[in-house]
Amino acid sequence: MNGVEKNLQRIQLGIRGMTCAACASRIEKGLGKLPGVHTAAVNLAAEQATVEFDPAQIQVAQILAKIEDLGYRPVTEKVEFRVKGMTCAACSARVEKGLNRLPGVVMAQVNLATERATVTYLPAQLDFQQIKAKVTDLGYGAETLTETGKAVVDREKAEREREIREQKLKVIISALLSFPLFLAMLSHGLGWHLPDLLTNTYFQFILATPVQFGTGWQFYRGAYKALKNGSANMDVLVALGTSAAYFYSVAFTFFLPGGQVYYEISAVLITLILLGKMLEAIAKGRTSEAIRKLMSLGAKQARIRRDGTEMEIPVEEVQVGDLVVVRPGEKIPVDGKVVEGTSAVDESMLTGESLPVDKGPGDPVTGATVNGQGVLVIEATRVGKDTALAQIIRVVEEAQGSKAPIQRLADVVSGYFVPVVVAIAVLTFIYWYWRTGDFTTSLLNFTAVLVIACPCALGLATPTSIMVGTGRGAELGVLFRGGEYLEKTHKINAIILDKTGTITKGKPTLTDYRSFGSWQEREREWLSIAASCERMSEHPLAQAITAWAEEQQLPLVSVEEFQALAGKGIKAKVGQQPVLIGTVRLLEETGIDMAEALPMKDELEGQGKTVMLVAIAGELAGLLAVADTVKENSAQAIKHLQEMNIEVWMITGDNRRTAEAIARQVGITNVMAEVLPQDKAEKVKALQQQGKVVAMAGDGINDAPALAAADVGIAMGTGTDVAMEAAAITLMRGDLLGIVTAVELSRATMSNIKQNLFWALIYNIIGIPVAAAGMLNPIIAGAAMAFSSVSVVTNALRLKRFKVKW
Secondary structure: OOHHHHOOEEEEEEEEOOOOHHHHHHHHHHHHOOOOEEEEEEEOOOOEEEEEEOOOOOOHHHHHHHHHHOOOEEOOEEEEEEEEOOOOHHHHHHHHHHHHOOOOEEEEEEEOOOOEEEEEEOOOOOOHHHHHHHHHHOOOEEEEOOOOOOHHHHHHHHHHHHHHHHHHHHHHHHHHHHHHHHHHHHHHHHOOOOOHHHHOHHHHHHHHHHHHHHHOHHHHHHHHHHHHOOOOOHHHHHHHHHHHHHHHHHHHHHHOOOOOOOHHHHHHHHHHHHHHHHHHHHHHHHHOHHHHHHHHHOOOEEEEEEOOEEEEEEHHHOOOOOEEEEOOOOEOOOEEEEEEOOEEEEOHHHHOOOOOEEEOOOOEEOOOOEEOOOOEEEEEEEOHHHOHHHHHHHHHHHHHHOOOOOHHHHHHHHHHHHHHHHHHHHHHHHHHHHHHOOHHHHHHHHHHHHHHOOHHHHHHHHHHHHHHHHHHHHHOOEEEOOHHHHHHHOOOOEEEEEHHHHHEEEEEEEEEEEEOHHHHHHHHHHHHHHHHHHOOOOOHHHHHHHHHHHHOOOOOOOOEEEEEEOOOEEEEEEOOEEEEEEOHHHHHHOOOOOOOOHHHHHHHHHOOOEEEEEEEOOEEEEEEEEEEEEOOOHHHHHHHHHHOOOEEEEEOOOOHHHHHHHHHHHOOOEEEOOOOHHHHHHHHHHHHOOOOOEEEEEOOOOOHHHHHHOOEEEEEOOOOOOOOOOOOEEEOOOOOHHHHHHHHHHHHHHHHHHHHHHHHHHHHHHHHHHHHOOOOOHHHHHHHHHHHHHHHHHHHHHHHHOOOOO
16 A cells, blocks of 8 residues: 555545436546545435545545535534633644544634534534544543434434425425416317416416426526536436427517417426426435434433432433443443343344343443343443444445445446437437428427436436345344445355354353263262362363353362363362363373263264263263354255355364364355364465355454455354454344345345346337437426336335345
8 A cells, every 4th residue: 555545534425416327427527536536436326425535635625615516515514512621722723623633524613712613524424422532532521512412313314304395395386387288288189178378378488487497497507517517417408308398489489479389398397307306305215214223223311320420411422431320121322331230131123133131240231222121330331433333334324325336337328328318319309300390390309308318217226226235234134334245245156154153153062961880870969070170170161061050050069179181181179089070081091991981972072072071089970072052043044055056165273073063063065174264265265266256254353364355254243243344244143044134135136226227228228219209298208207216216115125035
């Protein structure tokens, strides 16, 4: 990485006013030409841009100014708060300078006299909690003066509702003014007799003009800004087509009276297109429901204990180390660990697991999960943007704002679309005028070509499906880091599964025990002695035996002369009885007869279990078998993957005998055993060299090199410890069935995208020639154009109903 790239800053910002893929393309090109801008990617459906730039060459404010100059509105938020602790101008200058350096801050001003700071920032990039944290880092305090707790979710909702209200008002006004014109048009074709007023050209002019230059002014404004910046979009097509019909009618109203006027075409076209934009806005609002649901999961208030008293504060003001009191039935406000109380916590919002999880002192808890019947006192360990919920929201937002490779086709086509359509429309006019000499017919066909073309549908085909698909994935506990990975997942034809913690639980468990000789009648006694001795050891196998004994409520006894013997086991004394627990070699050294236990030992080891023999007072007492047990759904998930024609491999550092025993349990025939962690990535590459698209699933930490080498890396998350940066996909439940969900959802999303692209392209491929052939009324063309983008978004929304097949 060179020095320039190291200094790049990345921002995300919302953009309003885009109408089609040409708009997104124009913004990308415009920003890309700015000095200091490294990359710019604009997502039409998400109405969001991601820009990488060098802050030494260009400031955020200049980027926003360029977007405004291009004719669009960047989304910014302003917050005002009190800064405590400033004593002089140097203090206020320090705070102002520090805030202005925050990524996502457009402008920060600090007034020493009023002790107030006003910060304009990008809500898609940071929130008030981060601004406040910066002030605190600088050594001052920040006191909220404006509501910020629900700002992100409420602002998005309010912005969307405001846009829909504006569109509805325009549609109503346009429809009321256009309806009499539409009636007049019908009367000509059907021979109806209407009042003379409705057919009066001056009256029609009075009705059509407010539609053309009032409710339809947005198309002129958009067209002007597009053309001013050397490009063209849907607004250009609408403005050209409706203006042609309107000004043709004006000419025959005031300068050449007696000719046919077509005010209804321009007015009804604008009304239909506005109706389409309104329906599109409503439908697009539903594509981001998953994000709003996630945002609404968090608690708004927190009850903290300070100086012996309890107080309620906004959750944004909770700090690391605060003691948070959570009463029965309340949401846990932040991530933390329990310091007092016991309860059962509903973690279904994170893991999808419906059964509550018992929590007590020392156990971790996650913000937005729901406390059960007990009162918990929690020490806050992660707050604000660092909580698991905030990380999930960030991953989903970035995924929804990203572009999938399949979108490149639509972007290329959209870049040339409008100029080509205008050229076809002009040629259509010339052809019909040359053929018929009829200006009116030529004009109507020219208008029909312009309005039938719809770059909107093409631009929305991919991003809307990506938005809905990634949102649905989050609801199902599958987090895609970007559209690229959502697309790539459907191509997987081989997957490597790490054994420990992926196929298995990653935690040894006592699976078998057997009594021998005189100890068969005293089974509980020798188990109690063995557990008491193992309690003295820190070995994972010993901990598995101790945990089992606690579950069985075995009484533990006093142990003396405990000694751990490396590679053999342990020896100790209970009362006057010497105790040995360990390998055959350990017991052989003391001359203990083990013949009775050896057949069962060999059988259990053949199943991949670790066997320990127990001898008490010189006599074989029993046998203990410990194994890392297979997760409940592993075999089912692997069967599903194989049915989906995906080759499944297991990789492990264990010996081949143990590895193959686990593989047999879950139905895997391809086993990579005795593989060191640093060599796992090479195994991934070896499969890739065979031409396979390889996924790798692991815990996201020690498997990081292999996850990075795979075409699709899958981290088995655990809800509170989500390795989101290690992989392309994170499974919140850590369940292999999540991989099946990810692949099926990817396939469903890609199918949906292809449907959208097909209909968007076929619509234009068929519609434009039909219009050019003079076989399409401009009003019907306008209606088709208005509803084409609505149909694409509606089709994408079908992914919200995606369900797994198992």
